[in-house]
Amino acid sequence: MLKVGVIGCGHWGPNLIRNFTQLRRSDVVLVADLDEARLKHMKGLYPTIETTKDYRDIIADPEIDIVTIATPVHTHYKLASEALFAQKHVFVEKPITASAKEAKALIVLSEKHQRKLMVGHTFVYTTAVRKMKEIIDSGELGKVYYINSQRLNLGLFQQDINVLWDLAPHDISIVLYLLDQEPQTVSAVGASHINPSVEDVAVLTMKFSDSLLAFIQTSWLDPDKIRKMTVVGSKKMMVYDDVQPTEKIRIYDKGVEGPKLYDTYTEFHYSYKYGDIIIPKIEGTEPLRTELNHFIDCILSNKEPVSNGRSGLYVVKILEAAQKSLDKGNNQVPIAEDHGL
Template identity: 45%
Template sequence: MTGPIEIGQVGLGAWGKNLLRNFIMLNQCHVKVACDIDATQRAKASEMFPGVVITNKYEDIIKDDKIRAVVIATPPAMHYQIAMEAIRAGKDVFVEKPLVLSIDEGKSLVELAEKNDRILMVGHIMEYHPASLLLKQYIKDGILGEVYYLYSSRINLGKVRDNENSLWSFAPHDISLIIFLLGKFPKRVTATGSYYIQKGIEDVCFMTMHFDDKTMAHVHVSWLDPHKERKLTIVGSKKMVVFDDTKASEKIWLYDKGVDTKLDYTTYDEYMSLRIGDITIPHVPSGEPLRFECMHFLDCVKDHKHPRSDGDDGLQVLSVLQAAQNSLEKGGAPIEVLKIS
């Protein structure tokens, strides 16, 4: 097909507006219809995006034969039903993280997309961040050496959710990024957390992923913290690197630091030696990661190619999330992560 890709979007909340803004700005597509059940959100969207038809029924998008792709940015509990109907209607689908709320529903969507030969892409935005791509290249090229462990923090004060805890709201970003960078899947997770504002909805969570080769990855998420941090640290045998996404520039700092061992030694001091070298701040291409993510989806629809963050990727993250939630409910007990192939 020639011409812009006709798309429809379901969900116009805070993140939905960001998605809609990006898709509208891209020449590869035309946003024909957008939907939200909330009258206030519809009114705001009509004012912000006057060229888009705004409706309160997502069925208007599903039934429109001219719409080739559907973007879903609703609360997660609605993802499965809308995505299922869109795929059955022959449309390609972009769904925000998390893919769905249960592994069974996730498997069903992935199988349905494969059966109907449709694109199913999950909004794991960190996989499209230029800094993430540079970090992955560092690991691939052996710049960091053997990756020992990683730790991330995604914390701030607000916005407090009432339909999901901080684990499900924030951690998908870090889980997807860590799996993407390492190219492997955790064997076991532990998670602890607590609620202070709303009963039963954890405001803060600490999760650790354990891999077969002793690599560990720790994730701290919270919307009840005085600091705003979006930071990832990777410690390797050769070098260490810090990615700070709150910085406008200089997002990556590469440290030539580590502990070297000597083969010819007589005392413990000679055996272990600290290495403190230079700090390198590489250039990271500018641009909004969400825009790159939206462009990737449109490219996949246009060329009918497999997305980087496909349904299987969404299932992997979902499997880790469910194991972490299980551990959280059991006071931090280690839980084996179900490997979904």
């Protein structure tokens, strides 16, 4: 039984506490938060769990194997590095850190202390995203031309990070997982409407090799909750709608082809293909449960997590480049290939 300490029980932390508590191989023993009311609330839900206002009680507890961090992004590096120094396995929520430099330092620390470091890229543990990867890898869609992702809703407004840092980590981690490659350049455009110093709408473009593109649109100002990703390939197209309760993926046997040879403009005809729409069957398990079970597997059998420190770093590198582009008015910003570890 692995003993877990959770730092941060605001909006997301309670989901981690619930899942770690329900898993048979882990038990939450101590929860820390600066907010007394949140601790009281958690104690009401889980009377056996101890609570503290000082996260250092978790780091210093020799009984605790896993430190889980669900606090605002700017605190992740400090808390995670102290936990790794104390020989704990660390699960840190997305994005892993506020900078690539911090993410690299955490990777180095986890390797030095031989402790697992995992980031909460929850969507790569969903059955739908796993199914999409299977379909892309099988070649059913043909050559992938582009991915278009939308993550839009009304709120929750964050004070310390903009909408890209808040919402895009999910889409970036899905795109990197599906394509298994990093972009060459990134550009972003956005605007602030409510809080003048925090962008609340933004669009990010990632350019990969061989004309492959990915677009990510994020907003805290949209009337509808939209979680939609379209993958357009040379043979077929696939739409993933996470808001749908059951039929999350549709594969469209649609496409367009230009004529092989033509001499005059009148001979130039595109041919459009409208075929069947397939809805693959997908099991409905809670992704967070799969994610935390995977973390425990990795600790017990000394494996690397799918969303390890490096995948956290790749996402943060893209966010940093996107921020640079936003600040400079939509410039193309190259992604450095050297991870400098």
